[in-house]
Amino acid sequence: MGGGGQQTDRITGTNGRLGTYTWEEVQKHTKSGDQWIVVERQVYNVSQWVKRHPGGLRIIGHYAGEDATEAFTAFHPDLQLVRKYMKPLLIGELEASEPSQDCQKNAALVEDFRALRERLEAEGCFKTQPLFFILHLGHILLLEVIALMLVWHFGTGWINTAVVAVLMATAQSQAGWLQHDFGHLSVCKTSRWNHLVHKFVIGHLKGASACWWNHRHFQHHAKPNVFKKDPDVNMLNAFVVGKVQPVEYGIKKIKHLPYNHQHKYFFFIGPPLLIPVYFQFQIFHNMILHGLWVDLAWCISYYVRYFLCYTQFYGVFWAVILFNFVRFMESHWFVWVTQMSHIPMNIDYEKHQDWLSMQLVATCNIEQSPFNDWFSGHLNFQIEHHLFPTMPRHNYWRAAPHVRALCDKYGVKYHEKTLYGAFADIIRSLEKSGELWLDAYLNK
Numbered sequence: 001m002g003g004g005g006q007q008t009d010r011i012t013g014t015n016g017r018l019g020t021y022t023w024e025e026v027q028k029h030t031k032s033g034d035q036w037i038v039v040e041r042q043v044y045n046v047s048q049w050v051k052r053h054p055g056g057l058r059i060i061g062h063y064a065g066e067d068a069t070e071a072f073t074a075f076h077p078d079l080q081l082v083r084k085y086m087k088p089l090l091i092g093e094l095e096a097s098e099p100s101q102d103c104q105k106n107a108a109l110v111e112d113f114r115a116l117r118e119r120l121e122a123e124g125c126f127k128t129q130p131l132f133f134i135l136h137l138g139h140i141l142l143l144e145v146i147a148l149m150l151v152w153h154f155g156t157g158w159i160n161t162a163v164v165a166v167l168m169a170t171a172q173s174q175a176g177w178l179q180h181d182f183g184h185l186s187v188c189k190t191s192r193w194n195h196l197v198h199k200f201v202i203g204h205l206k207g208a209s210a211c212w213w214n215h216r217h218f219q220h221h222a223k224p225n226v227f228k229k230d231p232d233v234n235m236l237n238a239f240v241v242g243k244v245q246p247v248e249y250g251i252k253k254i255k256h257l258p259y260n261h262q263h264k265y266f267f268f269i270g271p272p273l274l275i276p277v278y279f280q281f282q283i284f285h286n287m288i289l290h291g292l293w294v295d296l297a298w299c300i301s302y303y304v305r306y307f308l309c310y311t312q313f314y315g316v317f318w319a320v321i322l323f324n325f326v327r328f329m330e331s332h333w334f335v336w337v338t339q340m341s342h343i344p345m346n347i348d349y350e351k352h353q354d355w356l357s358m359q360l361v362a363t364c365n366i367e368q369s370p371f372n373d374w375f376s377g378h379l380n381f382q383i384e385h386h387l388f389p390t391m392p393r394h395n396y397w398r399a400a401p402h403v404r405a406l407c408d409k410y411g412v413k414y415h416e417k418t419l420y421g422a423f424a425d426i427i428r429s430l431e432k433s434g435e436l437w438l439d440a441y442l443n444k
Contacts, residue, residue: 019043019092023102026094027065035064036091039072041100044089056215059222062229067102070110070355071222073117077126077185077390103352109410113356116406117388125388125395132394133187136178140205143171151313165322169329175205176334177377183213184389203298204305208279211295212286221389225347225362232338233347238262238269239430242347246433250440260438263431275331276324337375340366340422341382344429345415357412359386364415366422368397375419383414 021043029036035047037060046064050057055075063071076082094100101107120126147167154160181187182198199210216231223229225242233241237256240246246259257265287296310319346361353361366372366380379385381396384403391399407414417425 018090020095021092021098022095023098027102030065032061035061037063037066037068038094038102039067039069039086041094042090043092043094044086045091046089049089054214055218058215059218062219062223062226066352067100067105069100070113073114074355074387074389075218075221078191081191101354105352105354106357106410109356110354112406112409113354113387116402120388120391120399120402123398125398126391127395128187128189128392129394132392133178133181136174137201140171140174140178143167143174147171148309151310156313156318161322165325165329168322168326169333172206172326172330173333174374174377175201176330177379179206179208179210179213180217180377181393183210183217186390186392199295199298203295204301207299207302207306209283209287209292209295209299211290211292212283221386223350224359224386225342225345226351227347227349229350232342239266240433240437241343241430242433243436244348246437247440247444250437250442251444253441255441260434262434263427266427266430271332271335272328273331274335276327280327336423336426337377337379339426340417340419341379344422344425356387356406356410359383360407360412360414362386364417364422365400366417366419372419380419 026036026038026043029045029047033047035045035050037044037046046053046060050060053060060068072082073079099107101110144167147164150160150164150167179198179202182194182201185191185194188194188197195210202208202210202213220230220232225233227233227245235241237254239257239262240249240259249255249259283299286292287299306323307316307319310322313319314322341364342362345364351358360383363382363386365383366376368380372380378393378396381393381400384391384396384399385393387403388399404414406412
């Protein structure tokens, strides 16, 4: 349970009693193999547990040496169940003289945010409307059936194939939003059922891996737009983002690509390639490397279904071409929707902010409309989604006015944009970051 024999003696003492700790002591335990976290003033040694954590070992490591209370509450719909697993990891509590929050966080803001969550829970904002998700799944399956029936009835001509590809890309994109719901445990009453249906939707309907998605996406939620912690801002040296990284790269004379032109080549290597190339490779590599055989079986079932349905009409070669064209269109949809709320926002190294402030500087909303809700899978309410990831998405609109009021009270900026403005901001932010890089590269 601990990080060595001597450390265990220090934790429990010779009589096995729990210890009391200062924040200074807790913050010494941040390295792999020696990690402590604080939840509700209780100190836990998670050094070995991280390897068995369902959400992945990295997400806990991102909170090592910190107060993880708000993240713990946000990610787990059944807190009592999780506390049972945590009980053996308990090593003590904070000393009475220590504040509940670390890093000089605003205690009043933290307390008001906790009260807001309790209010939203009391108002039923965390209760699912099953019909919403049944209808959503139904319209995905309907799109799939219509696409196949069009090929069966009208043949494989270019125009009909284009219509079929659009329908299939729409189904894939909407299935992506649906798997996102189950992945966040926001649909079913129990985590077990959420995980099971998640594997079906992401595996059989989309041909991807639930475990890969969980471990990647939860990190993003835990520390959004934080370098070295959020995998979504790991641009593999293809782009520089934010205001800090471009200057850093420029000073170090790092030039893997002409970053001052990244707002132009983004159109060629960003939306077109993320899903059909990068994610496709990463998913299969991750499943094989980590032995995710259940996920692999679900994934294979998708490919078997697809090729059984379409090779009889197109043959193997053209069925593969159609598959990749659908992925190509889906990738555009996915990139523009997911990045419009993050790339233009603040991207920096760890600042140890409270949950509300950290999420608000890294996310923004897109104005509500029936189309925007459907098109983005309700991720136009990105702020509410990041604050309350287990909240069913059909309730974000109910939480939004309360969140905005709390932000106004504490002077936290609540960003909301038009859909077009948000898309344009992606390009503008990439252009600005590229200019910062060029200036630092040439002059610093």
